[in-house]
Amino acid sequence: MNTRHHPSPDILAAYAAGALAPGFGLVVGAHIESCSACRVQVGAFEAASGAALEALPDADISGDALTRVMARLDEPAQHIAPPDTRPLLQRLSLKPRRWVAPGVWVAAVDTPHAPEDRVYLLSIAPGMPTARHEHSGAEFCTVLQGAYRDELGVFSAGDFAAADGDFNHQPVVEGDEACVCLFATEGRLKAHGVIGRLAFAFANV
Numbered sequence: 001m002n003t004r005h006h007p008s009p010d011i012l013a014a015y016a017a018g019a020l021a022p023g024f025g026l027v028v029g030a031h032i033e034s035c036s037a038c039r040v041q042v043g044a045f046e047a048a049s050g051a052a053l054e055a056l057p058d059a060d061i062s063g064d065a066l067t068r069v070m071a072r073l074d075e076p077a078q079h080i081a082p083p084d085t086r087p088l089l090q091r092l093s094l095k096p097r098r099w100v101a102p103g104v105w106v107a108a109v110d111t112p113h114a115p116e117d118r119v120y121l122l123s124i125a126p127g128m129p130t131a132r133h134e135h136s137g138a139e140f141c142t143v144l145q146g147a148y149r150d151e152l153g154v155f156s157a158g159d160f161a162a163a164d165g166d167f168n169h170q171p172v173v174e175g176d177e178a179c180v181c182l183f184a185t186e187g188r189l190k191a192h193g194v195i196g197r198l199a200f201a202f203a204n205v
């Protein structure tokens, strides 16, 4: 996978620290799953923050702390679920896919731990115009399949894009395959044009 667009170091550091809103973390995670360079960087940030924790002075173990730790050793082992190693797309909990125009569908992603996040998959067939839209807040996007082009260049599978409130763009699908993207947005998008308004209204995103 030829990934050309990566999250900024600030975003990767926030991801490593678990400081991103869950929906935004999901979109960064989708990029990292396919990008070994960013996986290495996130690992370095995690190691750096682990070293910072180790550098803290030891806590004063007083009172019954040791007794409580020893008591826990006698408790039955907790069941630990094996890590879910399926690709991210298969782990997403998707709401029903809604066709909002010929060749365009949207599926909201259930984020039970962060109901205020708006996370969704958007698929646009080749040749379909997308909605020129403005952002009222931050938007993260990772391309899962196909490619699109906007003022910043071509974004293909694995590429990551972040936009803020001042960005106004109209992506165009590249190639002959539908472009599927995973989005997280903060605030509602203001779409221009019929398809955009329909898409965002039907998807309730």
Ligand SMILES: [Zn+2]
Pocket: 003, 005, 006, 007, 031, 032, 035, 036, 037, 038, 039
């Ligand atoms: Zn990357």
